[in-house]
Amino acid sequence: MIDWGWVADHLDHVAFRTLQHLYLAAIALAIGFAVSFAFGVIAARWRPVNVVSTAIAGLVFTIPSLALFAALVPVTGLSILTAEVPLVLYTLVILLRNVVAGLQAAPPDVREAADGMGFRAAGRLWRVELPLAVPLIIAGLRVATVSTIGLVTITATLGDALGGLGFFIYEGMNRFFLTEILVGAVPTILLSLVADRAFVWLQGRATPWAPPRGLQPESNA
Amino acid sequence: MSAPARHASGATVDFEHVSKQYDAHAKGTPGAVNDLSFHVPAGRICVLVGPSGCGKTTSLKMVNRLIEPTAGRILIDGVDTAGRDVTELRRGIGYVIQQVGLFPHQTIAQNVATVPRLLGWPAARQRERAEELLALVGLDPGRYRNRYPRQLSGGERQRVGVARALAADPPIMLMDEPFGAVDPIVRERLQNEFLRLQEDLAKTILFVTHDIDEAIKMGDLVAVMQLGGKLEQFAPPAEILANPASEFVARFVGADRGLKRLSLSRVSELDLRPAVIARVGDASAEARRRSATDPFPYLLLVDESRRPIGWIADAAIPSEGRLDERLAHSMSPLINRRTTLKDALSMLLDADVQAGIVVDRTGAVLGLVTADMIAERMRETAGDARFAAVDLETIERAGAIGAIEGAAQPSEPAPT
Numbered sequence: 001m002i003d004w005g006w007v008a009d010h011l012d013h014v015a016f017r018t019l020q021h022l023y024l025a026a027i028a029l030a031i032g033f034a035v036s037f038a039f040g041v042i043a044a045r046w047r048p049v050n051v052v053s054t055a056i057a058g059l060v061f062t063i064p065s066l067a068l069f070a071a072l073v074p075v076t077g078l079s080i081l082t083a084e085v086p087l088v089l090y091t092l093v094i095l096l097r098n099v100v101a102g103l104q105a106a107p108p109d110v111r112e113a114a115d116g117m118g119f120r121a122a123g124r125l126w127r128v129e130l131p132l133a134v135p136l137i138i139a140g141l142r143v144a145t146v147s148t149i150g151l152v153t154i155t156a157t158l159g160d161a162l163g164g165l166g167f168f169i170y171e172g173m174n175r176f177f178l179t180e181i182l183v184g185a186v187p188t189i190l191l192s193l194v195a196d197r198a199f200v201w202l203q204g205r206a207t208p209w210a211p212p213r214g215l216q217p218e219s220n221a
Numbered sequence: 222m223s224a225p226a227r228h229a230s231g232a233t234v235d236f237e238h239v240s241k242q243y244d245a246h247a248k249g250t251p252g253a254v255n256d257l258s259f260h261v262p263a264g265r266i267c268v269l270v271g272p273s274g275c276g277k278t279t280s281l282k283m284v285n286r287l288i289e290p291t292a293g294r295i296l297i298d299g300v301d302t303a304g305r306d307v308t309e310l311r312r313g314i315g316y317v318i319q320q321v322g323l324f325p326h327q328t329i330a331q332n333v334a335t336v337p338r339l340l341g342w343p344a345a346r347q348r349e350r351a352e353e354l355l356a357l358v359g360l361d362p363g364r365y366r367n368r369y370p371r372q373l374s375g376g377e378r379q380r381v382g383v384a385r386a387l388a389a390d391p392p393i394m395l396m397d398e399p400f401g402a403v404d405p406i407v408r409e410r411l412q413n414e415f416l417r418l419q420e421d422l423a424k425t426i427l428f429v430t431h432d433i434d435e436a437i438k439m440g441d442l443v444a445v446m447q448l449g450g451k452l453e454q455f456a457p458p459a460e461i462l463a464n465p466a467s468e469f470v471a472r473f474v475g476a477d478r479g480l481k482r483l484s485l486s487r488v489s490e491l492d493l494r495p496a497v498i499a500r501v502g503d504a505s506a507e508a509r510r511r512s513a514t515d516p517f518p519y520l521l522l523v524d525e526s527r528r529p530i531g532w533i534a535d536a537a538i539p540s541e542g543r544l545d546e547r548l549a550h551s552m553s554p555l556i557n558r559r560t561t562l563k564d565a566l567s568m569l570l571d572a573d574v575q576a577g578i579v580v581d582r583t584g585a586v587l588g589l590v591t592a593d594m595i596a597e598r599m600r601e602t603a604g605d606a607r608f609a610a611v612d613l614e615t616i617e618r619a620g621a622i623g624a625i626e627g628a629a630q631p632s633e634p635a636p637t
């Protein structure tokens with residue numbers, strides 16, 4: 001049923017597409033994280049910014065990804081930009097909410113203690129609010145990473161130059177060739193799983209103070 | 222009530238006509254705090270007490286300017302806090318909040334060293350100071366320093382909260398129901414430990430509670446507040462119990478204020494009644510004669526070192542021979558000079574012979590205390606502000622009381 005010979009012949013190509021897949025996902029995640037972090041710090045402080053950005057984010061999330069790619073083609077052509085803009089947007093939508101929620105997760109008594117002991121605003125943000133936001137930010141990164149790794153496959157519709165492992169899925173579907181579809185799909189799933197476990201591990205390392213996994217960080221009331 | 226400190230490291234705190242209205246537009250309505258004036262001498266504990274919502278927390282937070290007063294001034298060592306840099310001000314004031322507010326992401330040692338770190342102390346000194354303070358509040362640094370707050374019990378967290386507030390050795394401490402979140406037994410222990418610490422630290426402390434018993438126990442001075450942020454009475458605890466300034470204060474301190482006053486006095490303040498005593502081996506006839514001349518119908522049998530063995534009823538003393546231990550038929554509770562009159566009374570009420578035996582450190586008899594003596598003592602101090610007069614003197618020595626008018630002044634000692 002599976003044509004192992006074909007797989008053996010295409011190992012080089014699979015390796016190349018895997019790297020490309022990671023590359024496309026990593027760019028989207030890095031930009032998405034940087035933007036949502038900067039924006040989240042502002043949105044966490046000023047309510048109106050938060051309200052507006054949440055509304056926009058909600059709207060973006062409802063646009064089907066395929067439609068978004070299609071809409072961008074006339075503007076940016078079949079370039080990497082067309083692939084990355086939607087990927088970054090979806091990352092943003094997921095992460096922004098978690099960054100804001102994370103920065104607001106510091107319990108009121110903890111904030112008050114920080115103020116009462118003489119933290120300035122910036123010190124409180126970096127020393128208290130940000131460390132306490134880490135669990136939610138990492139949780140957001142987990143979801144964003146898994147979702148982005150999945151979405152990268154759709155960029156294959158923009159041409160052979162893009163798509164990562166999605167290239168095989170797309171081509172396999174056109175040729176009704178199951179082996180090729182699986183060569184695209186299985187490594188994609190594996191990448192997602194590995195990335196997910198990596199974040200779980202990172203979470204544990206970064207927040208030794210938090211209660212064991214599965215529980216929300218408790219306030220120390 | 223804490224013993225007067227040997228050296229006051231604290232600063233004075235003055236409230237001058239301080240008011241706070243949260244809703245700036247609601248002119249005319251009573252604010253959260255209303256024209257509050259009082260003077261806390263350096264090194265003293267001033268307890269703010271009153272029903273929920275009367276403005277205690279608001280008053281406290283105006284000192285470190287977490288809340289800005291709508292009117293009036295707060296002075297620390299005579300300097301208006303409004304003119305000071307708010308960050309500097311806060312770093313110089315220890316702050317213990319009711320919900321403790323430890324930083325969950327920092328170890329206990331890091332939590333304690335918060336203000337030293339903000340002040341830029343070298344890392345080694347921060348660490349040393351954290352350990353010193355953990356030991357001071359009764360937490361073994363080796364066991365606790367690297368733990369996180371969630372790994373501590375409620376009582377342990379409260380201790381860490383107090384240690385953190387003390388870290389940079391601030392002259393003033395603000396404590397908002399610092400022992401609120403623990404069970405009564407732990408609370409009592411924390412209170413006692415804190416009073417012992419304060420004997421050496423001699424900080425100026427503003428302490429908030431809604432528990433009148435805690436106020437009486439912890440306060441050198443007690444400010445009783447009424448809903449609407451009005452100061453009803455500002456006086457030493459004994460004065461508040463003996464002479465409540467208003468119906469509200471009387472009701473707030475409770476119908477058992479007489480009994481509460483008992484917990485402010487100690488056996489050492491009584492003139493003990495001499496006991497008729499005899500040693501094992503003394504001649505019975507002589508002892509019987511001596512005991513008969515005293516109205517108290519019992520003879521107290523003691524050992525070689527004057528340590529009590531038990532009572533012998535006058536009628537049971539043999540007319541000849543020598544006294545021996547088997548004659549003693551019952552014993553009273555042993556009381557020491559530090560025992561409060563309240564505890565002494567309750568021990569007495571349980572005893573067969575209605576007299577408590579006061580002993581010194583070696584266990585030797587000093588004298589007797591009876592329920593009548595305690596009642597007599599309460600009658601003497603009721604209505605006379607002898608205790609208050611003592612504290613008024615210290616306040617006056619600390620200065621400035623004349624400068625504050627109105628409700629801030631403890632009422633004048635009654636003429637004797």
Ligand SMILES: Nc1ncnc2c1ncn2[C@@H]1O[C@H](COP(=O)(O)OP(=O)(O)OP(=O)(O)O)[C@@H](O)[C@H]1O
Nearest residue numbers: 243244253271272273274275276277278279280431
């Ligand atoms: N931030 C705020 N905005 C508006 N009103 C407030 C605010 N904080 C407190 N109040 C009101 O001010 C009054 C005094 O509050 P405060 O917290 O000082 O009371 P408290 O004596 O500490 O009470 P508790 O014993 O319950 O802690 C209350 O009526 C409260 O509702």
Ligand SMILES: [Mg+2]
Nearest residue numbers: 277278279397
């Ligand atoms: Mg309060």
